[in-house]
Amino acid sequence: MTGKLKYCWLIGFIGFLITFASSSGNNLFMTSLIRGLIAFAVWFVLFYAAFWIFGSLKELPNNSVQEEEIFADEEQGKGGSFDLTTPDESDELNDLLKHPPANSAHINDFAPLNPPKLVKTTDDTDTEELVKVVRHLTEK
Structure with missing residues (x-):
């Protein structure tokens, strides 16, 4: 563990140097030091x-590996195959394609959206009103 502590001290010191160097140009000495x-x-x-x-993961006992192998051997046949089959419905599909249902008459209820159009007329704007608006906006 002492070798690992040396690496931790080294990485911490490198982090200190990088942070101190990057913050010393814009801050006071004590702020950069902190x-x-x-x-x-x-x-x-x-x-x-x-x-x-990483050390705790590395130090797993070998017994657990042997127990996993025994457990895997016991359950080898379980869940190994999964059969996905669908019932054959090709005859029903062919019947549907040949004879369309009679109750669905070709009804077209779709109507495109026709929003009212905005029309701009030049008579609506009075030059005096525009001047008042501009003066009001420039006063603020």
Whole structure:
């Protein structure tokens, strides 16, 4: 574990240096130092957690592997094949295609949307009203 701690310290120090260097140009010395220390702590904890997780996954006992093999041998035949068959309905489909149903008369209820059209007339605008609007907007 001591070798892993050395790597965690190294990664934390690299994170400190990068953060301190990038923030020292825009901030005070103490602000940059505090941010660098926070970055050091975050990187250290992240890599320590990653090493711990990988270490716990790596140290699985060999008994569990043997138990999995025994369990797999016992259940080898279960769920190995799955038969998907559909009933043959080709005759019914052919009958439907040959004889369309009589009750569905060809009714066309579709009508395209015809919205009212907006027409702009030049008589509606009075130049005095436009001048008042422009003056009102420029006053604000």
